[in-house]
Amino acid sequence: MIKVIQPGLQTTVQDHGRIGYYEVGMPPSGAMDKYSYTAANILVGNDENAAALEITYMGPVLEFHQDAVIALTGGEIPPKVNGQPVPMWETLAVKAGDQLSFDFVKQGARVYLAVAGGIDVPLIMDSRSTYTLCGIGGLDGRPLQAGDELKIGYEVKHQVKIGTRIQDELIPTFSKTNEIRVVVGLCSYRLTEESKERFFSIDWTVTPEANRVGYRFKGERLNFVEREQPFGAGSNPSNVVDLGYPIGSIQVPDGVEPIALLNDAVTGGGYATICTIISTDLNKMAQIKTNEKVRFVAVSIEEALQARKEYKDKVAQMKQQLQLS
């Protein structure tokens, strides 16, 4: 069992996500940075869908009440065991009574803590991911609180040697200025040519409204092509007839402050979505903090698929490396 002494700012149980219910309006939730989440599970020999903790901005203080094998990946929120710094991206052993805590965030925004066996919470619609807006999944459908007790599960697939490390070239680095690749559409035709051009040529600043639901950006006003709104669409020029929102889609309500919809977002609605973040760059998006900068770069579907292939190759490389060690 792991006892929560301090919960951190927002620490939730997440797995690969609640996949397959999007059409009934259930967003997937799940780890926002899948790459780091996957690496953490690989490092402790877990099933790849095992539940881990997603830590945001500020780490919790956790006390282990049993011996455990753990791994910490993602952004750099330097971890300590009993006050001594321990490495990230490495298989670690902790003993009953050990306390895990964290320093201030240095880079990135989210850390994943995987425990060999996974975090044992009930499966809700095939997933252990916390969806706080509905209050389901994870531990009682909410972020961790002081005094919570987390059970460790049995989803270990193989033993990984303590001290096993992800190769340096497979460890992502994080920056305060980022390029995020998007595929233009579905409703980009609603923006004026000038606004479309501006969208891709300015640095957007992440506002304090940036969480698992979505990230809101500050930059400049964008304008929509004037038209008589069709039947079924709202009266604002940023409205269209309702559509399903792709995960990672970007909308600009009233032309002010674009919002990227992420893992816990509404699944559809009536705002024009002007582009969609490619799946691999959602991992990067998850590690961007409030007040950091984003430049959006348009890519083709082929380039997005190529990026996905490279991502899969990297994950395969990680697994291969661990089997060799």
Add this chain to the structure above:
Amino acid sequence: MPSTKSQVLSPIPGVFYRKPAPDKEVFIKEGDAVKSGDVIGLVEVMKNFYEIKAETDGVLESFLVNEEDILDAGQEIAVISVQ
């Protein structure tokens, strides 16, 4: 007696507030005495309000950020002089 300076940092990024609510007085004024554990401001991010607390006893010498400034993680918020 010489005094040493102690920095108060924000562990998280977000919007800084010196008041508990818009219609309330500030938590602490510059020049006031402060005790370890006293709340000196709030940082709002992801709809959470995180309390920034003094970690030493002393006098709150100055704030280095303004009401509603957007802070980076690790940014210096205030200086406390410790007697």
